[in-house]
Amino acid sequence: MPAISFQHVGKTYPGARGAVQALDDVSFDIEPGEFFGLLGPNGAGKTTLISILAGLARATSGSVTVLGHDVVTDYAQARRSLGIVPQELVFDPFFSVRESLRIQGGYFGVRTDAKANDAWIDELLANLGLSDKADANMRQLSGGMKRRVLVAQALVHRPPVIVLDEPTAGVDVELRQTLWQFVARLNKEGHTVLLTTHYLEEAEALCGRLAMLKQGRVVALDRTSALLAGTASTMLRFKMDAPLPPQLVGQSRVTGRIVQITAHDAHEVETILGVLRNAGCQPEDLEIGRADLEDVFLEIMNGAPRISAPVGVAA
Numbered sequence: 478m479p480a481i482s483f484q485h486v487g488k489t490y491p492g493a494r495g496a497v498q499a500l501d502d503v504s505f506d507i508e509p510g511e512f513f514g515l516l517g518p519n520g521a522g523k524t525t526l527i528s529i530l531a532g533l534a535r536a537t538s539g540s541v542t543v544l545g546h547d548v549v550t551d552y553a554q555a556r557r558s559l560g561i562v563p564q565e566l567v568f569d570p571f572f573s574v575r576e577s578l579r580i581q582g583g584y585f586g587v588r589t590d591a592k593a594n595d596a597w598i599d600e601l602l603a604n605l606g607l608s609d610k611a612d613a614n615m616r617q618l619s620g621g622m623k624r625r626v627l628v629a630q631a632l633v634h635r636p637p638v639i640v641l642d643e644p645t646a647g648v649d650v651e652l653r654q655t656l657w658q659f660v661a662r663l664n665k666e667g668h669t670v671l672l673t674t675h676y677l678e679e680a681e682a683l684c685g686r687l688a689m690l691k692q693g694r695v696v697a698l699d700r701t702s703a704l705l706a707g708t709a710s711t712m713l714r715f716k717m718d719a720p721l722p723p724q725l726v727g728q729s730r731v732t733g734r735i736v737q738i739t740a741h742d743a744h745e746v747e748t749i750l751g752v753l754r755n756a757g758c759q760p761e762d763l764e765i766g767r768a769d770l771e772d773v774f775l776e777i778m779n780g781a782p783r784i785s786a787p788v789g790v791a792a
């Protein structure tokens with residue numbers, strides 16, 4: 478049984494200037510134990526999909542299950558199986574960090590009276606660098622600290638399936654590392670993880686399998702390694718003041734003076750260098766390296782969809 482199953486999910490929001498189709502026939506399964514990444518540009522539909530999973534929004538069509546529980550007809554069981562870190566910061570300003578975690582645990586049937594869950598709460602606080610803030614009021618926390626509390630809240634009832642919607646947005650480098658160590662540990666211990674992020678190097682490092690959404694549709698679904706292997710595998714990077722020769726524009730990314738050009742093999746690298754030489758270009762600080770997930774992402778967003786056979790094998 479999949480940890481999460483999306484079947485033909487569609488979502489249309491009514492809008493003043495016509496309906497917005499946020500999701501269009503989204504189907505994929507996430508198997509128990511997977512560390513799965515959901516990627517896509519702003520507005521692609523990631524948060525909408527997670528809201529439907531969490532029961533916060535209704536799909537216009539299709540169905541979603543968590544460990545076999547339908548998120549609409551079996552809401553309580555589905556919701557209890559999930560720990561969700563929302564993209565938006567929402568919190569109750571009247572409680573301390575520890576109180577809010579006890580209350581959150583209470584929603585999911587974790588006993589709060591005898592402080593039964595406090596050992597786990599302490600472990601969460603320690604792992605998220607919040608130990609010294611346990612008694613601070615939520616109002617007194619910085620933005621990054623509030624986000625840490627949201628992560629703790631999501632995990633307080635030890636859910637088998639953990640969903641993180643851009644958990645590292647606005648979070649400092651140190652916490653990012655601690656957070657990923659902790660989430661990776663939970664994943665090793667058997668928790669399924671669904672992550673959305675715009676930090677593609679995080680997704681590349683952590684996720685065994687990825688789905689990419691574009692305008693509400695799944696345009697890539699495969700193991701991370703297969704997505705990386707199936708792309709132009711080499712990347713030339715250099716600095717240049719002159720404009721690029723027109724033959725190279727289609728396969729290049731230009732950021733200020735920095736030019737990146739994808740190549741499929743050594744022969745193509747030679748060809749590109751030849752084109753530059755013939756055009757009288759003088760690339761500075763030339764480096765030749767492996768394409769990364771950002772290159773794959775841009776390639777897919779600019780055209781070729783990449784859907785593998787729907788296998789749900791964990792990395």
Ligand SMILES: Nc1ncnc2c1ncn2[C@@H]1O[C@H](COP(=O)(O)OP(=O)(O)OP(=O)(O)O)[C@@H](O)[C@H]1O
Nearest residue numbers: 490497499517518519520521522523524525526564
């Ligand atoms: N409550 C809503 N009412 C109307 N339209 C909405 C609502 N929520 C989202 N949308 C629209 O649905 C589309 C998908 O939005 P969504 O928030 O799911 O994107 P996202 O992939 O999470 O983007 P981001 O990376 O910016 O978080 C967008 O066009 C957005 O404007």
Ligand SMILES: [Mg+2]
Nearest residue numbers: 523524525564
């Ligand atoms: Mg979002």
